[in-house]
Every structure is written in C-alpha cells, then in structure tokens.
Amino acid sequence: MQNRGMNLSSPVSPRVKILVVDDHPNTAVLLARAISQLGTGVEVVSATSGRQALERVRRHGAADILITDMNMPEMTGLELIEKLHEQPGGCPTFSFLLTACDAPGLKAAARRLDIREVLRKPVHPQVVCQIVSQALEEMEQSRPYQELETQKRFRIPVADGQLAREADRATIAHDNPQIYNKPESQQGQLATVLQSAADAILMFDAGARLTLVNLAGQKLFTDYEAKLGQRLSAGAGYDSFLQLLDQARLFNAPISGEVVWPDQRVFSASITPVPGGGCFVVLHDVSRFKELEKVKNEFVATASHDLRNPLTSIIGFSLLIQQVGPLNDPQNDFIQRIQYAAANMSELVENLLNLTKFDLGVETRRDKVDVMHLLWEVAGEIGFQAEMKGQSLTIEKIELDTKVLGDALQIRQALRNLIGNAVKYTPAGGVIRLSLEHESNMAKISIKDTGYGIPSSDLPHIFDRFYRVRDNGHDQIDGNGLGLAIVKSIAEGHGGDVTVESEVGQGTCFTLKLPLVQTENISANSHITEMKIRS
Numbered sequence: 001m002q003n004r005g006m007n008l009s010s011p012v013s014p015r016v017k018i019l020v021v022d023d024h025p026n027t028a029v030l031l032a033r034a035i036s037q038l039g040t041g042v043e044v045v046s047a048t049s050g051r052q053a054l055e056r057v058r059r060h061g062a063a064d065i066l067i068t069d070m071n072m073p074e075m076t077g078l079e080l081i082e083k084l085h086e087q088p089g090g091c092p093t094f095s096f097l098l099t100a101c102d103a104p105g106l107k108a109a110a111r112r113l114d115i116r117e118v119l120r121k122p123v124h125p126q127v128v129c130q131i132v133s134q135a136l137e138e139m140e141q142s143r144p145y146q147e148l149e150t151q152k153r154f155r156i157p158v159a160d161g162q163l164a165r166e167a168d169r170a171t172i173a174h175d176n177p178q179i180y181n182k183p184e185s186q187q188g189q190l191a192t193v194l195q196s197a198a199d200a201i202l203m204f205d206a207g208a209r210l211t212l213v214n215l216a217g218q219k220l221f222t223d224y225e226a227k228l229g230q231r232l233s234a235g236a237g238y239d240s241f242l243q244l245l246d247q248a249r250l251f252n253a254p255i256s257g258e259v260v261w262p263d264q265r266v267f268s269a270s271i272t273p274v275p276g277g278g279c280f281v282v283l284h285d286v287s288r289f290k291e292l293e294k295v296k297n298e299f300v301a302t303a304s305h306d307l308r309n310p311l312t313s314i315i316g317f318s319l320l321i322q323q324v325g326p327l328n329d330p331q332n333d334f335i336q337r338i339q340y341a342a343a344n345m346s347e348l349v350e351n352l353l354n355l356t357k358f359d360l361g362v363e364t365r366r367d368k369v370d371v372m373h374l375l376w377e378v379a380g381e382i383g384f385q386a387e388m389k390g391q392s393l394t395i396e397k398i399e400l401d402t403k404v405l406g407d408a409l410q411i412r413q414a415l416r417n418l419i420g421n422a423v424k425y426t427p428a429g430g431v432i433r434l435s436l437e438h439e440s441n442m443a444k445i446s447i448k449d450t451g452y453g454i455p456s457s458d459l460p461h462i463f464d465r466f467y468r469v470r471d472n473g474h475d476q477i478d479g480n481g482l483g484l485a486i487v488k489s490i491a492e493g494h495g496g497d498v499t500v501e502s503e504v505g506q507g508t509c510f511t512l513k514l515p516l517v518q519t520e521n522i523s524a525n526s527h528i529t530e531m532k533i534r535s
Helices: 025-036 050-060 077-086 106-112 125-141 161-175 177-181 184-196 239-251 287-324 329-359 371-388 408-424 483-493
Strands: 016-021 042-047 065-069 094-099 117-120 200-204 210-213 255-260 266-273 279-285 367-370 392-399 403-406 431-439 442-449 497-503 507-515 527-534
Touching: 016 025, 016 050, 016 125, 025 042, 025 065, 025 125, 025 329, 042 050, 050 077, 065 077, 065 125, 077 094, 077 106, 094 125, 106 117, 117 125, 239 255, 239 266, 239 279, 266 287, 287 329, 329 483, 367 371, 367 408, 371 392, 371 408, 371 431, 371 442, 403 408, 403 507, 408 431, 408 442, 408 483, 408 507, 483 497, 483 507
Parallel strands: 016 042, 016 065, 065 094, 094 117, 392 431
Antiparallel strands: 200 210, 200 279, 255 266, 266 279, 367 403, 392 527, 431 442, 442 507, 497 507
C-alpha cells in the first residue's frame, strides 16, 4: 500500500499515538497490527471497551488519532468521544467511527463531535491504514500538530419554548384528567391543545359511553358513526379496544397495550381511569412501525439463512488448510482466529434466525414432551464441559412424571442455554445444581450455580437482546447476548416464564416454568433426589 509520499521511517516527533477501540478483541488486535506496519513513527494501543480506552488515556496520555467502534456495551463510540472531549487535553486530533449500520441521527452527532469520517463495517484493514496515513500526512504538514485550532463545538437545538409548554400541557392532560375542573380560561387552553394533538384522544364515562373525542379521534371512525353519549358497538371490529377499556375500569388502574382497529391499523393505547368511573384514552398509530418490524424480521431471517453457506465454506476450508501442509506458528494462530470467529458468527446467525422465527409468529409443534427426559439428556451433554472445569453438576430433585405440551427442540434449547450459561459463568471447582418440581400446575426447572453472580443493576435487562453483563468476570467470557432472550421467547411461547435471582459473588438461580399436561394417578413419591451427573 502506498503512503502517498509520507516518509514514515522518519518519524513524527514525538511519536503519533493511535488508539483503536473495539469490543471484539480479534478486530481490535487485527487493526492495531495493520496500523503498526505503517512505520516506527506511530505508537498503536488497543482497547476492548470505552472504559478501558479512557483508562489508557489517563495512563498514557491523549491519543492523536482515535479509531473506535460505535456499538459497544456500557459505552458507545459517540459517548467515548464525548468523554474524551470533556477531558482537558484528552481530545484526539482525528476521530474515526466504525459502525455496522447508519442509525438515525448518527451523521449529525458525528458532525457535532467533529468526527473525521464514519466508516461502515466490515472495514478492510487496508482502508483503515489508508485513512490513518492521510491523517498522518495532514499532521506532518501542519506541525506542530499539538497547536491545532481548538475543535469547534455545536449545540444541539432544543425545542421552542412555546412548543415545550404545549407538550407539557398535553402530558398533564393525560396524567391528570381531573384538570377539567380548573377555571374556564385554563379549560380553553387545554381544549386547544387536545384538538390540535396528532394522537387520537377520547374520553368515556362510567357506562363506557363516549363523552369526548378530538379531531384526530374523529378520523379513526371511517366506516362507523361514533356518536357522543353512545357506546362503541361490540362486533364492529373494536373488540380488542373494548377489552382493554374494560380491564382499566375493572382494576381502576392505568393500563396500556396494543389494539387492532377494524381497518387493520395497530394503535398503542394508553387508558387512564378518572374520578367518577370514566376513562381517558390516548391512541397512537404504530402501524408503520409494525410493518417495518415485520420487514426487518423477514430481512434478518433471509440474511441469516443466506449466511450459512459462506460460513460453512470458511470453516471447512480453514480446516483443510491445515491438512495441505505444515504451517508456521503465526499461520496456525491466524487459522485458529478464523475458525473461532467463524464459529461465533455461525452461533450468532442461528440465534438470530431462531429469534426471528419467534417474532414472525412461526407456528411451533405442540407435542407431549417429557421434561424429565430432556433435562437428563441436556445435563449429560453439558456434563463433559463441567467435568473439564472441575465443576460438580448435580440433579438435586426430579419429578418422574413431568410432561408439558410444546416443541421438544425448543425446550431442549432453552435448557441447554441455561445450563450452559451456568457452566460458563461459574469458575473452576464450582457447583451447579438442577431440580425439576411441580408447582401450581407448572413444571418448575431451577438451575442454581455458585458462579460470579449478576449485579442488581443488570438484572432488569438480563433477558434483553444483545445485552451482556460486563463486570465481575463476565467481560472475559465470549457470548453474543442472545441466549437468554431466546430462553424468554421460548418460555413465553409455551405459556410459561423465566425468572432470575442473583447475588454478586454468591451465584445465580434461573427458574423456568412451563404449564403441565394434567395426568392421572401421580404418586406422591414420584421423584428422585440427589443424582450427580459429573464431578
């Protein structure tokens, strides 16, 4: 690769510091190695998180050139650059952002933070070297580069004061319907806001009769004449809305959900009971987002399916290379990295494909499944991994007659994800205990370990897609953050649920519950206690 005439063998004095940040260690190392080949005039440091990058800057001084990934756990690339701008002398001369997708507002944020260029992944190392070379040339031509003009700052425009006040009034009207009791002048202002609101706003009395509707609400009833003082007719296509309205009145508590209108539009409905037994309703049209979600899911399903063949070729040919002839140590290292990355990519593709099937509502099998048999099989499979780590994998209690109605492959996958995680996030010599019990017509499967534990701040998000705990030893373990999301989808798809309890340093207990198939003549002693799988 040409360096456009720049003589890197004659280093810039002092050496140019380049910081590469990517939460995938292989990518960070690959880019750092490639950039280090530009010459002795550069000093390249890599980091695998925004927090680690800030620590590098604190210890070794500010970087002249920053190359950072956008989507990273804990701290995005934009947030990292903002924090560097806030540090005295910590702002890099050139910043480059790597991203896999062009998110809304990303370009505007890049301009605000004076990011030199946003590059779409995957980025070839040669391209990165080229942009770094160009940056080095500019720094050389404008030496001393430490005296470069201070980075320009841009302000994010805020809402106009009048618009903000109007929004505040709409919020107050939604959260405090009793505002109708205010003086007439305030009622007039409120009426203006409600009538001009883009969302449909309706009000019903204690008898479910329509008492108020704004202009946007009137446009909802295209093939049905909704009159003030009358109820919406059952069987006219408003059944899902009427059911939600009845729930809010029955429990006398705010409720929200999605309702389908007769013309098949989908609305996000927020219903708030008001004094006197009536309800205040706000309907927001989310049909477009639902359609986009469907298109997204179909695209992910197609892309995931089409990625299988090239991944199979990558894995297959990387194995064949080792059989063609002897390789030196660096070559073997590169082959192993290729195989490792391809295996992770293959797992990610399969997980995405499975989640997309759940999102698209693909119908699953409904057979009578013997959960006891599945638990034994999965425990036996993963027992070898536990044995290699010197762990004890034990079934404490198991109900013999435990059958549920569902898809055996999906339930097996849920068990494999939960037990596999217990082995993965428990240090060597730890203990994993499994149990299968009956509780309130549910099969209750518990997986309890003595692992690292999950911080309380992470527990509410642990079943979110792509969410990963990055503290307390978790950041040293590979994963894509989809395993628990799949478990949740499988549990909910079978009419059950999954919960977690954890304490840092003590361990974690996941509980999977699935509805039982009712059987007769179940013995009171039909269970086995304390069976060790591996040790």
